[in-house]
Amino acid sequence: MNAMSNRAQPLHALLLSTLLLPCACGDSGGGGEGSDEANDGTGDDDGDESSESTEYARGITIDVLEVNQGVAVPIVAGGDWVPGIERNSAIVSGRKALLRAYWVTEPDFEPREIEARLTLTYEDGSTHEESIEVFVDAPSSPNDIQRSFYFDLVEEEVASGMDFSVALYETEPSSAPLPETLPVYPLDGAPAAVGVQSEPLELEIVIVPVHVQWPGCSTTPPAAELLQLFEDMMYMKNPTQSVTLSIRDEPIVLTQTLGSLWDMMAPLQAAREADGAQPWQYYYGLMDGCTTGIDGAGGMAFSTPPPTQEVDWQRVATGLWYGDDQWAADTFVHEVGHLQGLAHVYCPGKDADDPDPEYPHDDGEIGVWGFGLRDLQLYNPTAAHDYMSYCYSGNWSSDWTWTKNWNRIRELTSWNDGASPARAPQDILVGVIPDDGSDPLWWIANTRGGVSREDEHAAVALGRGVDGPTRALPAAMHRVADGDATVVSVELDGQPLEALSVGGLDVPAHLLSR
Ligand SMILES: [Zn+2]
Known part of the structure; x- marks a missing residue:
């Protein structure tokens, strides 16, 4: 892997040499506070x-x-x-x-x-x-x-x-x-x-390059050139001591046009498993799809998973690069934000799915003064917006998001102090069920993880064995962070199934024949 070291620069020298501190707030339609320069x-x-x-x-x-x-x-x-x-x-x-x-x-x-x-x-x-x-x-x-x-x-x-x-x-x-x-x-x-x-706080993210070789598009994203910007944005917007980014040696190769970015989740989960990824690591697929959006989306996170080790296989997200480096970096931070458990933040005029009703500041504003440790910019509390909103002017972290991420980073980093419990890989059936009634997308994730046992996600799947009684299987359901769909996941127990239903939905039989 192309591991990258963290940059160490004395802020002092930067401040003294940069008497002008431009602020990213003047370009916003939000409440003006005069010039912030x-x-x-x-x-x-x-x-x-x-x-x-x-x-x-x-x-x-x-x-x-x-x-x-x-x-x-x-x-x-x-x-x-x-x-x-x-x-x-x-x-x-x-x-x-x-x-x-x-x-x-x-x-x-x-x-x-x-x-x-x-x-x-x-x-x-x-x-x-x-x-x-x-x-x-x-x-x-x-x-x-x-x-x-x-x-x-x-x-x-x-x-x-x-x-x-x-x-x-x-x-x-x-x-x-x-x-x-x-x-x-x-x-x-x-x-x-x-x-x-005093707690150690680390973020580890593996960038998985996606080689696109489908009709009309043959590209590889410039992952190595983007790495510093990605690290800077992730570091500045997260309460962490370090961000460790690496680029996976083996790319994901796509030879067929994607129907949606959901098609990226199965190969990313397979990459996690093949690498023996640690539960605290995030995987991010970076793709140049010769477009600014696939089925309307520029980025997608599998879920907003709970802070538990069992759902490690869910820590996968993807995003596009189409020539705009800053956009790609902002998308990266936003999608990893979902994987850190963050839902969207409401802001006026932008229809982000399922915004968090507990967000404390008006209109998605960040609420307190932000400061970029590496870009040395000040971010205005009422003109800059939380990066989990769709208002991109003054895209920054609120203190609320900051606190949530601090808790999440602290928890995941604490797992890195010893051996994780060894688990045998198992098959998890995953289904993405669109609200509009169109066909679900199904796949099998083979993973050492499991489904969430947290009450808010837990569900039960009913499976009928071949010539056997109906039995309950551990299952979970969650709303997707980006888009209008529900995701179901079921731990298959390795025993043959003749039929399976979860959440009242019958699973196609061909998926049960493994
Ligand atoms: Zn989102």
């Missing part, structure tokens, strides 16, 4: 150099301090520490972070440079200090990186158990009286726990 660098962002002033700042306080590793997570609000239980999402150890502090000035504040000093204290007693001086002449604003005190932390600087403290200082001697409450945060003056989660 950073200014042209009037702030003094000279990084770690401290003025060594010991005079606390006058007339300016910190209102909100947030950690952003993809979505903003406030850890100070109204000057006070926000305990972990009240936070909108988790902070990931071993992942870069942008820490931003927003100021509030008193009416008589004279524009001048103010220094913010961040002190991080680790469990082993070591400390990390950073300092930044900003010329404060305007209200603080989240849509302009220069109108906040900001610190960029590299992977090693974000560790579980660390405490933080931020204090504001004058850079020139001041004769004004000291404020009654010193500008040291959290406000009680004691360093507080950042609340960084």
